[in-house]
Amino acid sequence: MLKDIIKKEIVETITSPKFVFTFLLCAVLILLSVYTGVATYSAELKEYGASVALNKKNLESQPSYGALAGLGTKISRPPQVLSSIASGIDEAIGRVATVNVAYDPNLVDSKYESNPVFSVFGALDLAFIVKIVLSLFAILFTYDAVVGEKERGTLKLALSNRVPRDRLILGKVIGGYLSLLIPLIIPLLLSLLFLLAMPNISLDGEAWGRLLLMFLVFFLYLSVFFTLGLFVSARTSKSSTSFLVLLFIWVTFVTVIPKVSVLAAAQLKPIPSVHEITARKDAFLQQIQGGAQKEVLAWVKENSPKPGEDQKAFQEKFRQWLEEYQQSLTAKIDENNAALERDYQAKKRAQQNLAVNLSRVSPASALTFSTMSLARTGLDEHGRFLASIRTYKPIFTKWANAKMMRNINMQTGEQGGKVVLDDMPQHTFDPETLGRSFARTLPDIGLMFVLILVFFSGAYVSFLKYDVR
Amino acid sequence: MIETINLTKRYEDGRLALDRLSLKVEPGEIFCMFGANGAGKTTTINLLLNFIPPTEGTALIEGIDVTREPLRSKDYVAFVSENVMLYGNFSAYQNLDYFSKLAGKRGLTKVDYAGVLRSVGLQDDSFEARARTYSKGMRQKLGLAIAFIKDAPNILLDEPTSGLDPKSGQEFLALLTAMRDKGKSIFMSTHDIFRAKLIADRVGFMKQGRLVMLKTRRELEGEDLTELYIQYMDER
Numbered sequence: 128m129l130k131d132i133i134k135k136e137i138v139e140t141i142t143s144p145k146f147v148f149t150f151l152l153c154a155v156l157i158l159l160s161v162y163t164g165v166a167t168y169s170a171e172l173k174e175y176g177a178s179v180a181l182n183k184k185n186l187e188s189q190p191s192y193g194a195l196a197g198l199g200t201k202i203s204r205p206p207q208v209l210s211s212i213a214s215g216i217d218e219a220i221g222r223v224a225t226v227n228v229a230y231d232p233n234l235v236d237s238k239y240e241s242n243p244v245f246s247v248f249g250a251l252d253l254a255f256i257v258k259i260v261l262s263l264f265a266i267l268f269t270y271d272a273v274v275g276e277k278e279r280g281t282l283k284l285a286l287s288n289r290v291p292r293d294r295l296i297l298g299k300v301i302g303g304y305l306s307l308l309i310p311l312i313i314p315l316l317l318s319l320l321f322l323l324a325m326p327n328i329s330l331d332g333e334a335w336g337r338l339l340l341m342f343l344v345f346f347l348y349l350s351v352f353f354t355l356g357l358f359v360s361a362r363t364s365k366s367s368t369s370f371l372v373l374l375f376i377w378v379t380f381v382t383v384i385p386k387v388s389v390l391a392a393a394q395l396k397p398i399p400s401v402h403e404i405t406a407r408k409d410a411f412l413q414q415i416q417g418g419a420q421k422e423v424l425a426w427v428k429e430n431s432p433k434p435g436e437d438q439k440a441f442q443e444k445f446r447q448w449l450e451e452y453q454q455s456l457t458a459k460i461d462e463n464n465a466a467l468e469r470d471y472q473a474k475k476r477a478q479q480n481l482a483v484n485l486s487r488v489s490p491a492s493a494l495t496f497s498t499m500s501l502a503r504t505g506l507d508e509h510g511r512f513l514a515s516i517r518t519y520k521p522i523f524t525k526w527a528n529a530k531m532m533r534n535i536n537m538q539t540g541e542q543g544g545k546v547v548l549d550d551m552p553q554h555t556f557d558p559e560t561l562g563r564s565f566a567r568t569l570p571d572i573g574l575m576f577v578l579i580l581v582f583f584s585g586a587y588v589s590f591l592k593y594d595v596r
Numbered sequence: 597m598i599e600t601i602n603l604t605k606r607y608e609d610g611r612l613a614l615d616r617l618s619l620k621v622e623p624g625e626i627f628c629m630f631g632a633n634g635a636g637k638t639t640t641i642n643l644l645l646n647f648i649p650p651t652e653g654t655a656l657i658e659g660i661d662v663t664r665e666p667l668r669s670k671d672y673v674a675f676v677s678e679n680v681m682l683y684g685n686f687s688a689y690q691n692l693d694y695f696s697k698l699a700g701k702r703g704l705t706k707v708d709y710a711g712v713l714r715s716v717g718l719q720d721d722s723f724e725a726r727a728r729t730y731s732k733g734m735r736q737k738l739g740l741a742i743a744f745i746k747d748a749p750n751i752l753l754d755e756p757t758s759g760l761d762p763k764s765g766q767e768f769l770a771l772l773t774a775m776r777d778k779g780k781s782i783f784m785s786t787h788d789i790f791r792a793k794l795i796a797d798r799v800g801f802m803k804q805g806r807l808v809m810l811k812t813r814r815e816l817e818g819e820d821l822t823e824l825y826i827q828y829m830d831e832r
Contacts, residue, residue, distance in 0.1 A: 131694065135694045139683055142686075279683075279684075283645075283680075284677060284739075289667045289670045289698075291667065596647055
């Protein structure tokens, strides 16, 4: 009997006009999103390669180490292959950071900065389609699952037979869910084939693991809305009421909670503005620079050779002192900036964590955070990448200062020596492991499981007591 | 056999929907229950199908207490409801196939389904058409086919002739008569005095949850059922 109910649910759904419409729309949107995602990734990969090569060429063409230290090296953010599925905050954050002796590095030149119109519409990636479009379809498939049968009189007719209610609702759940998955699975399989066929896309074992976990998250997310639809349908006596209630919940989950959480977090945990931090850094820099001039003059006055003394020895002593002094000043500046930055980042992280945790009540946020983590396009990966650049900064600065001071002509103050990059320390970044990313998604996956359990139990119990009249 | 013993239903809001109804519909009998909207006719059917629990009393189908053994009792009863829409995307065959399987009928073929569909007066060219394209009369006939294919000894009908055109109504009554002749116990709630008078073996009038009149076909001979109905509804 369960098999008959499941079969009926599937056949009834797939022969309905809403299924045909849903399937076509899903197929077009999913394939389009994967195609554009792959095209964007390919372009970004090309751009990344060009940017790295150009940086090397620029560095090599610098006339001196002083110029190189001032110009700095550019660290480009490598594109993530799974950004074609979930672009996360990839397009909003900068793609390149300049590391030089003077300023704290920051990622700039985001896609939105280059073309602000992108920020208006956002990315049409698979995660977005699942979050918005497919969740709406899940509601569309379930809002009348129980109440619609009541209105059509088929529920009374079915229950006038020897049909246990628990079996009927179970059949509806299984059959309905399988019907909902068809418009998702077929285009997804086609998308996977497309990914495999693309020469620019190379997915290693870990990337496949991440992709499969993302699909699991998609299925869980849809299950939340599917069971919610059943629950509301089993709690209402009119399908129009059920639809309105579900629409209200959907809007709350998908748009209201995430946005309100960010606003609430900003109110509850305010942070200083970036300008304020920059002003503090600049003030300290000026203070150091003012003091440095005096210090150098004082040193020269105190250590200047008396007439007849060895000028060369003085120059060598001055060079050594200046190099050490320069390094100590840079260290002081770096230390101050790092402290300011640490404080700012800690406050920012606290605000972000609060916003994330508040918004996690919504399955839409849970989907967003988990897919971003799995695609390595989330806040954490961005933070780790920026941190790796900031860790690299003093290493680069130390190298550049040393080179600069060793190649300065102390008599003329001119920079000399050909720039050689062989011993220049390179920036390295270890992307987050799959295990760590998965662990990060566990609260979101757990939340979705809890919601599914609550909604399913609610639907189940409500249906057992449902007034079929 | 369909039987109720002091069957009473009082809703949560305190409204008494059915007041100590005691009734027996014997095999080979058509019982027509009349009454205004809210008189308790549909409540009786809902209680007999265990869709709602009784406040007091017992409802029996084939001697089985529907409250104690709801699933078993449903093996012995078929139900035709008012204005059932069925599954609009399904054909007559598909609707019949699904509900016959729910009724526990296995191994039936399209030939069996076609035979039942013909027996309720549906045309062959409508068997494959989607139910959403059916007229109300055709849907009622399909609903009756679903009840017939179950082949239960008892049939409950809730306003089955409402909205049917005269020809469909006539055909419908002929089918019920045929069922009665096969020995089924038929309980029908209706407002349709004219049609019911043609086939009823007994009629009952309900008012505010109480059975206020019960007459056999013989007792009704020479009586104007409409007058009687109005009289009972007004006076008591």
